[in-house]
Amino acid sequence: MRWHSNDQLRNWSPHRRQSKFEKLSKKHPFLFVGLPFLVAVVGGSFVLLPSQETKYEVRDKHIQRAPIDQLKVNKRKFDLQEEYFRMKTKGSWNDEWEPKRVERPPEDEPVFDRQGPK
Structure with missing residues (x-):
């Protein structure tokens, strides 16, 4: 069995043409990989923001602040x-x-001799 390099496996047909997307992604990797990742991370934080606000609002309702005078009494x-x-x-x-x-x-085996050193 002969081992092939990744380039040979990717381009298995000599007449295979690269799509526009493949050409552009090789030319500008940040634009097609890095930018969507950053958009997903930042967008996800904004999507989760309302649920976090709700969490803290509910917690604040359960916790009541007592006046200092009442605590001293x-x-x-x-x-x-x-x-x-x-x-x-x-x-x-x-x-x-x-x-x-x-x-x-x-x-199974004693760690120390019980009879002591000989």
């Missing part, structure tokens, strides 16, 4: 010792907890 003073006792009475900490070793599956 409901604020609780933080005390480390008080927080510690609150967590202890709440049962967040379990004093009976101790670390337990997890059994490992048996290995």
Whole structure:
């Protein structure tokens, strides 16, 4: 089987004529490849813009800004010792907890000698 170059495969017929589009695209590649790509990217951003605006409008409806005075009234003073006792009475900490070793599956080859060096 004989390998052919891309040019030979593209021009398989010696009498094949290039179309106008092929001639122009070889002469001006940006005009026929780069420009449509840029138009698609920029046009896509403008098409998606209304959906993004709707997204932010809906989010702003759900989030309500509270006045600063109201935040100061409901604020609780933080005390480390008080927080510690609150967590202890709440049962967040379990004093009976101790670390337990997890059994490992048996290995084919021991990594370390259990008898020590000879």
